[in-house]
Amino acid sequence: MVKKKKRPLFWFEEPFDEFRRMQEDFFRNMQEMFRRPWMSFRFPEFRTRFIPVRMGETDKELILRAELPGFSKDEIKLKVTPDTVYISAEKKKQAIEKDKTFYRMERVYGSASRVISLPKEVKTEGAKAKFENGVLEIILKKKQPKKKEKEIKIE
Numbered sequence: 738m739v740k741k742k743k744r745p746l747f748w749f750e751e752p753f754d755e756f757r758r759m760q761e762d763f764f765r766n767m768q769e770m771f772r773r774p775w776m777s778f779r780f781p782e783f784r785t786r787f788i789p790v791r792m793g794e795t796d797k798e799l800i801l802r803a804e805l806p807g808f809s810k811d812e813i814k815l816k817v818t819p820d821t822v823y824i825s826a827e828k829k830k831q832a833i834e835k836d837k838t839f840y841r842m843e844r845v846y847g848s849a850s851r852v853i854s855l856p857k858e859v860k861t862e863g864a865k866a867k868f869e870n871g872v873l874e875i876i877l878k879k880k881q882p883k884k885k886e887k888e889i890k891i892e
Contacts, residue, residue, distance in 0.1 A: 787849070787851065788803050788804065788805060788824055788826075788849050788850065788851040789803070789804050790802065790803045790804075790824075790851060790853055792853070792856075794856075794857075794879075797878060797879055798876055798877060798878055798879060799855060799856075799857065799859055799876075799877045799879060800874065800875070800876055800877075801822060801853065801873075801874070801875040801877070802872055802873070802874050802875075803824055803851065803872070803873040803875070804871060804872055804873075805824075805826050805849065805868075805871055805872070805873055806871035807828065807847075807871070808826045808828060808849070808871070810868045812826050812827055812828055813825070813826045813868065813873060814826070815866055815873070815875065817859070817861050817864045817875075817877065818861065819855075819858045819859055819860075819861060819880070820854065820855050820858055820859075821852060821853065821854055821855060822852075822853045822855065822875060822877075823850075823851075823852055823853075824849075824850065824851045824852075824853070824873065825848070825849070825850040825851075826848065826849045826850070827847070827848040827849075828846065828847045828848070829846055830846075855877070857879050857880070858879070858880040859877040859878060859879055859880060860877070860878045860879070860880055863877070863878035864876070864877050864878070
């Protein structure tokens with residue numbers, strides 16, 4: 738027994754079913770893309786990682802803490818503008834040991850980067866950074882807002 742395809746009640750229902758299927762496919766593809774980690778799958782020896790950052794503020798400072806485990810202080814580059822912080826780290830490790838027979842030799846390459854937009858403008862000349870136990874702490878002094886009001890004499 739062959740099952741007949743149910744006909745739509747109205748002539749305009751069928752095109753919308755196709756749009757609904759396209760939308761479901763789109764959302765399914767987006768979920769699959771964001772479910773995967775942020776890494777390059779074609780070249781596993783060179784991975785780009787995302788740097789998690791916590792940002793807080795006091796009355797006079799913005800404090801950022803970025804987690805960079807596995808990197809040393811020399812491998813990290815930091816740039817600050819009045820409204821943005823650029824953090825990048827790159828690891829290239831290759832240990833060559835002579836006079837040994839190798840059964841397996843691994844090289845470690847990797848990078849991590851992050852561009853952070855700041856909620857308030859900061860002074861670039863007063864910035865401080867400290868790297869300890871895989872955590873980069875950046876302390877930025879806030880710019881004080883200038884008075885924008887001006888008294889005008891009436892003639």
